[in-house]
Amino acid sequence: MSVVTLIGSGQMASALTFPLIENGHEVRLVGSPLDGEIIDRLRQDRYHINLKRTLHDGIRYYKIEDLNESLKDTDLIVCGVSSFGVDWFADEILPVLNEDIPVLSVTKGMLNEEDGSLVTYPEYWERKLPTGSKLGIYAIGGPCTARDLSDHDQSFVGFCGRNLEKLKWIRSLFETDYYVISLTEDVVGLESAVALKNGYALGTALAIGMAEKLGDDGVDHNNSEAALFQQSVKEMMELLKIVGGRPENIMFAAGDLNVTVAAGRSRTVGLLLGKG
Amino acid sequence: MSVVTLIGSGQMASALTFPLIENGHEVRLVGSPLDGEIIDRLRQDRYHINLKRTLHDGIRYYKIEDLNESLKDTDLIVCGVSSFGVDWFADEILPVLNEDIPVLSVTKGMLNEEDGSLVTYPEYWERKLPTGSKLGIYAIGGPCTARDLSDHDQSFVGFCGRNLEKLKWIRSLFETDYYVISLTEDVVGLESAVALKNGYALGTALAIGMAEKLGDDGVDHNNSEAALFQQSVKEMMELLKIVGGRPENIMFAAGDLNVTVAAGRSRTVGLLLGKG
Numbered sequence: 228m229s230v231v232t233l234i235g236s237g238q239m240a241s242a243l244t245f246p247l248i249e250n251g252h253e254v255r256l257v258g259s260p261l262d263g264e265i266i267d268r269l270r271q272d273r274y275h276i277n278l279k280r281t282l283h284d285g286i287r288y289y290k291i292e293d294l295n296e297s298l299k300d301t302d303l304i305v306c307g308v309s310s311f312g313v314d315w316f317a318d319e320i321l322p323v324l325n326e327d328i329p330v331l332s333v334t335k336g337m338l339n340e341e342d343g344s345l346v347t348y349p350e351y352w353e354r355k356l357p358t359g360s361k362l363g364i365y366a367i368g369g370p371c372t373a374r375d376l377s378d379h380d381q382s383f384v385g386f387c388g389r390n391l392e393k394l395k396w397i398r399s400l401f402e403t404d405y406y407v408i409s410l411t412e413d414v415v416g417l418e419s420a421v422a423l424k425n426g427y428a429l430g431t432a433l434a435i436g437m438a439e440k441l442g443d444d445g446v447d448h449n450n451s452e453a454a455l456f457q458q459s460v461k462e463m464m465e466l467l468k469i470v471g472g473r474p475e476n477i478m479f480a481a482g483d484l485n486v487t488v489a490a491g492r493s494r495t496v497g498l499l500l501g502k503g
Numbered sequence: 504m505s506v507v508t509l510i511g512s513g514q515m516a517s518a519l520t521f522p523l524i525e526n527g528h529e530v531r532l533v534g535s536p537l538d539g540e541i542i543d544r545l546r547q548d549r550y551h552i553n554l555k556r557t558l559h560d561g562i563r564y565y566k567i568e569d570l571n572e573s574l575k576d577t578d579l580i581v582c583g584v585s586s587f588g589v590d591w592f593a594d595e596i597l598p599v600l601n602e603d604i605p606v607l608s609v610t611k612g613m614l615n616e617e618d619g620s621l622v623t624y625p626e627y628w629e630r631k632l633p634t635g636s637k638l639g640i641y642a643i644g645g646p647c648t649a650r651d652l653s654d655h656d657q658s659f660v661g662f663c664g665r666n667l668e669k670l671k672w673i674r675s676l677f678e679t680d681y682y683v684i685s686l687t688e689d690v691v692g693l694e695s696a697v698a699l700k701n702g703y704a705l706g707t708a709l710a711i712g713m714a715e716k717l718g719d720d721g722v723d724h725n726n727s728e729a730a731l732f733q734q735s736v737k738e739m740m741e742l743l744k745i746v747g748g749r750p751e752n753i754m755f756a757a758g759d760l761n762v763t764v765a766a767g768r769s770r771t772v773g774l775l776l777g778k779g
Contacts (some may be wrong), residue, residue: 370729378722381710381728407730434657446654449766453646454659454683457758464751474750475740481757482733490725 228251229302229400234294234320236262236269238278238305238373239333245377246403248283252459255297256282259308259315266290280377294323303397306332311337313348317355326362329393331386333367340390346471347418349388363390366414368421369479370486376406383407385479387417414474420480425464427459427480428487429497435488436501445467447450459484504528505578507675510570510596512538512545513647514554515609516583522654523680524559531573532558533565535588542566556653570599579673585728586612589624593631602638605669607662609643613698621746623694625664639666641673642690645755646762652682661755663693679689692748694738696756699742703735703756704763704771712777722731728764735760 231239231247232255240256247254258266266288271280289297298304308316313334324330332352338344343494349364354364365388368478386401386408390393398408411417421489434455438448463480467473485494507523508531509516516532523530534542542564544550549558565573574580580600584592589610600606608628613621627638632638641664652658662677662684664670674684687693710731714724739756743749763769 370733371726372723375723375726380722380724381727381730383726383733446656446768447648447651448656449762450647450651450659451657452765453758453762454657456761457646457659457754460754460757461751462755475737477753477757478733478736478740481736481753482729485732485761486725486729490723490730 230255230300231303231305231400232257232301232345233305233307234296234297234316234384235259235276235307235309236265236277236288237309238308239371239376240305241275241278241282242280242376243305243307243333243401244282245285245379246401248285248404249403250400252400253287254285255287255289255301257294257297258289258291259312261312265288278373280374294320298324298328301328303400304328304330306330306334308334308363309330309483310334310336313351317352318355321352321355321362322357324362326360329363329365329397331365331397335368335418335421337419337437345419345422346420347415349414358465363388363393365394366418368417368483369409372486372490379405381405381407383409383482385409385411385417387411387412387414409475409478413473413476416467416476417479419447419467419470419472420463420476421456421483423463424459424480424483424487425491425493427463428484428491429500431455431459431484431488432494432497433501435494436498437476438501439498456484506531506576507579507581507676508533508577509581509583510573510592511535511583511585511588512551513583513585514551515647516581517551517554517558518649518652519581519583519609519677520558520562521655522677522682524561525679528676529563531563531565531577533570533573534567535584535591536567537588539566547760549747554649554653556650557746570596572757574600574604577604579676579762580606580616582606582608582610584610586610587612589627593628597628597631597638598633598636600638602636605639605641605673607641607673611644611694611697613695615655621695621698623691623698625690625694639664639669642668642694644693644759645685646758648762648766655681657681657683659685659758661685661687661693663687663690665690680690687749687752688750689752691746692743692752693755695743695746695748696739696752696761699739700756700759700763701767701769703739704760704767704769705776707731707735707764708770708773710778711770712774714777715774716778732760732764
């Protein structure tokens with residue numbers, strides 16, 4: 228049994244408590260400064276107001292004031308903040324962490340720098356570490372909605388990081404028969420692949436919105452969705468090459484594009500744009 | 504204006520008459536020995552009984568007995584047979600063709616040889632040509648249903664073949680604002696990519712069938728579909744490597760997988776299997 232501390236009690240971090248608890252680990256869920264209401268309700272009856280699921284028994288809940296207590300003897304830290312919390316995590320959390328305890332991030336996205344180049348969150352955080360810090364930062368990518376994971380729907384994701392042995396140990400904490408994890412040392416490739424897909428999901432969903440706008444015109448409009456899907460995969464492969472990611476990561480980009488077009492927020496935006 | 508003779512009046516060859524006629528070409532549609540009823544009805548009121556669409560005015564219809572007449576002064580031959588007609592086309596049609604007139608095939612699939620290796624249709628036909636024949640065989644791949652093409656839904660396909668200049672000319676006959684064509688000299692890559700996707704579409708559709716079987720269980724089941732989609736892309740990339748296709752052709756495999764999971768026959772089979 229290991230101890231896992233999840234910092235940020237958003238949907239994905241909270242969904243990860245399902246495999247962790249089922250694998251017999253001690254799970255500590257720490258609300259960020261914005262998560263007060265979530266933690267209050269979880270303490271009351273284990274219901275997560277955003278995830279809309281009841282979490283397993285046995286999770287320990289913390290508010291951010293009790294961060295130090297939540298970190299005591301922990302074996303793994305999960306960064307569960309949304310992309311809006313990336314700087315908070317860098318400024319407030321990273322400096323107080325023990326550099327021997329690895330961090331696994333669920334935050335998807337990339338930051339653009341002033342010169343226009345893109346940087347993954349793990350890289351961004353690594354740059355913010357004190358000189359000489361050995362803190363290992365790992366990340367999760369791939370097509371996985373928090374609700375489906377909570378509902379034990381079959382999910383297939385990627386974990387990435389520079390130390391494959393450590394990655395294997397992290398995987399062992401999470402892997403279940405419904406949560407399948409592929410490992411890669413290509414952080415830029417995986418993180419870029421899953422970040423890229425948001426823009427393309429919006430683009431692909433345009434076709435669905437345009438079809439809905441036309442109403443029941445007797446046309447299936449499968450070709451136009453597939454055309455945008457295909458063009459998206461083409462461009463994502465080219466972009467992956469540009470950022471130095473390995474081409475096989477296109478599987479995560481395509482898989483994540485599939486789920487995001489089916490159900491993500493980017494779908495909603497694209498659909499509305501497509502409808503005009 | 505060019506003259507295009509389509510041999511086999513199945514759904515895809517017949518759908519291709521839309522861009523061809525709209526681009527101002529003379530179009531000759533020749534029924535295979537199995538297409539008698541289709542040609543009879545087309546001659547009557549231009550309605551295609553399988554495609555379930557009315558074709559444009561001005562197409563000339565032929566039965567196979569009038570093949571020679573249909574080939575007179577033609578500039579391009581389209582092979583429109585289904586995979587069941589591949590040998591018929593090889594044995595009955597290829598030998599009578601003028602080797603200076605290129606052939607463009609719409610037939611998707613691969614043949615397995617006795618030793619278990621797979622061969623694309625263009626390669627198979629090339630082997631059957633008389634020694635020294637210069638006949639150029641080109642092919643269409645990518646996500647495109649015949650009905651959506653007939654309905655002018657945006658479609659994005661690939662044309663492949665060994666002579667890029669000739670391919671550019673063939674594309675010029677077909678390309679319209681709704682039928683967008685990418686060219687590649689990698690015949691094995693494109694043809695393998697679009698053939699592979701059928702098995703994987705069946706596999707991915709399993710998740711949809713399993714979800715339907717469970718009924719309204721409150722679970723979206725997007726993760727499991729995306730997991731199978733992602734695994735499919737992963738395996739198709741590996742298979743592409745094995746057959747010697749270039750990795751960028753994965754875009755056609757992923758795009759075609761998307762449309763086939765949405766609407767193909769393989770979806771139906773996978774769905775039924777998933778339901779048990």
